Amino acid sequence: MNIMAGKVLAETVRTTLGPKGMDKMLVDGMGDIVVTNDGVTILKEMDIEHPAAKMLVEVAKTQEDEVGDGTTTAVIIAGELLKKAEDLLDQEIHPTTLVMGYRKAAAKAQEMLNQIAIDASDRETLQMVAMTAMTGKGTEKAREPLAELIVDAVLQVEEDGEVDADQINIHRIQGATVHDSQIVNGVVIDKSRAINSMPKDLTDASIALLKYPIEVKDLETDAKIKLTDPAQMQAFIEQEEQMVKDMVDKVVASGADVIFCQKGIDDLAQHLLAKAGILAVKRVRKSDMERIGKATGAQVVTNIEELSADDLGHAGHVYEKKIFDEVLIFVEECEEPKAVSIILRGSTRHVAEEVERAVEDAIGVVSATVEDGQVVAGGGAPEIAIARGLKDYADTISGREQLAIAAFAEALEVVPKTLAENAGLDQIDALVDLRAAHEENFYMGLDVFKGEVTNMKDAQVIEPKRVKKQAIQSAAEAAEMILRIDDMIASTGSSEPDMGGMEGMGGMPGGMPPMM
Structure with a gap:
């Protein structure tokens, strides 16, 4: 059952592989649609219940997090490893033997990958x-x-x-x-000015990043103030206003022209900042604050009392612009921006x-x-090269593990076979031609546009070594984990046994009646 789940999942995403892969339309319960051929997006959006299938989704997510590409490759290799394992299990080869063979093959595959990688x-x-x-x-x-x-x-x-x-x-x-x-060459954030009376376009701007709200903070505890005279009420309001004015004065004194505030800005403060010719943006996301800091050299200030000219960053041009139906703030012309x-x-x-x-x-x-700093050729070239090497390596291993290593080699060939299939070419012919071409040159891969075997290095089809390394490693580990499972047991979902009364005995094997 577990192997079947893995195979079905791999078959689902298989048709999306390669330049001529097809797209999937995913429709959720609300009628929203996603059209994509990105492996990890398809697997994340799919409604998957089977535990073993979920393990393969984890493979795709890991691949996405580590490299960002090669998710479909990782899943179809894992699916093919399970398919080959099923044939060997039918021949009464023990799963542990299989797993040991796969483990050796995966380690050898990584060695070969290092040999065929190009430094560039x-x-x-x-x-x-x-x-x-x-x-x-x-x-x-x-x-x-x-x-x-x-x-x-x-x-x-x-x-x-x-x-x-x-x-x-x-x-x-x-x-x-x-x-x-x-x-x-700088940062764009999807926010607008706090109010329209603020300047819209500033050159040679000094930028302040505030994590502190420019407003009177609410008390964290419930408090009541007893006023006996209307004048006291007026004094109370004036005091609050003075606090806001002091904050604005502090910003003006620092020499800042632009403020990005992670928290809120009081209406009075917005008015005073606009009068001072300062462009202010409120409720900016933390990630955007970090990027602005990286681009402009500004330091995030957590207490407005400590704001000084040393904390400011600089940008040649800060302006607000509307593109299509979105208003954006651009921070451009930064010196050596790292965002x-x-x-x-x-x-x-x-x-x-x-x-x-x-x-x-x-x-x-x-x-x-x-x-x-290392790349490999694309178009199924590394998989064929590694498969050839693994078949030779299998001949040096005695015992039944040899069969598992040979199966691993055949499983890797699913990548060029799938590329050929998705391009409408004959799988067998493509595989035979590739194997023959690899006798002389391990850069030979399948050009799906011309429908022939070509030197992928010359055709400029290049992939990072890390994509292949991670795909083979993740696929092998997921297949191993699934093959080592011999039983699936429903758990209670809690580590504590349920001792809440003898009536639970009725659910025991044999249907033991409740004890009085």
């Missing part, structure tokens, strides 16, 4: 990697300009060989076409969403290439 992380390679990741994901026509945007963004936020993809902020706006997408924004356009919401998923995958693979 130059700009041209990064663009090839980005274009390969986006091929067949609804971004076909604009993949070259998008690849340039992505490489620019990743190289901009890279620090000491590490890339924090969270510092690349993607804004999806429908309307116009994918070609109208642009990179902003950037990409504005993605798409003719409809569904197109823009799919473009965003493709771009996120591409950012993941470009980041992995920058960090590791």
Whole structure:
């Protein structure tokens, strides 16, 4: 049953693999639809109940978190490993023997992957990697300009060989076409000015980041104030106003032209800030605050009393702009910003969403290439190369584990077979041609557009080594875990046994009657 669940899940996403993969339309109970061929999105949105199938969904999520691409590959390899295991189990090979064989094969596969990897992380390679990741994901026509945007963004936020993809902020706006997408050398946030009387466009701006509200805080405890004279009421109100004015004076004294506040800003404070010619934005998300800090060099201030000129950041241009039906604040012309924004356009919401998923995958693979500096050829080339090596390795192993290692090798061939199948080519012919071509060159892969075996390095179809490494590792571990399960038992969902009375005995095996 567990193996069947894994196989069914793999078959579901299998048709989405490769440049000619098909899309899935996912419809929820409310009638909302998602159209995508992104493996992890399909698996997350699917209503899955089977425990073993859920384990394969975890494989896809891990792959997405680690690399950002290769989720479909990981799931179909796991499904094929289970399928091959089923045949061996029918031959009465013990699951433990199978698992040991798979474990050895996975370790050997990682060694071979290191041997066929190419050291490269130059700009041209990064663009090839980005274009390969986006091929067949609804971004076909604009993949070259998008690849340039992505490489620019990743190289901009890279620090000491590490890339924090969270510092690349993607804004999806429908309307116009994918070609109208642009990179902003700074930060874009989907907020507007606090009030319209504030300046809309500032140059050479000094920026303050406040985690402190510019308003009178509510008391945390219930309190009553007894007033005996109307003058006391007036004095009380004036006191509150004075507190707000003092806060605004503190901001003005720091020399800030622009304030991004994570909390609220009082109506009076908004009016006073506007009079002082300061652009203020309230209730800014924490993640946006961090990006603005990275881009401008501003420090987040938690107490307004401590705000000084040393905490301010700088940007050449801060302005508000409306794109389609969204009002955005742009913080641009920053000096060496370590945070950037990409504005993605798409003719409809569904197109823009799919473009965003493709771009996120591409950012993941470009980041992995920058960090590791190693790539492999695409088009099923590494899988065929590793499968050949594993078959030779299997001959050196005695005992039944040899069969498991040979099965692992055959399972890896599901990737080029699926690429051929999805492109309308003959699987067997493609596999035979690939095996023959690999006698001479391990860069040979399947060009699905021409329908022939081609040198993938020359065809500029390149993937990061980390995508393949993680896919093979995750698939092998998930298959091992499922194969080691010999029984499925319903649990109570709590670690404490239910001792709440003897009547529970009626549910015991044999239907023992309740004891009086």
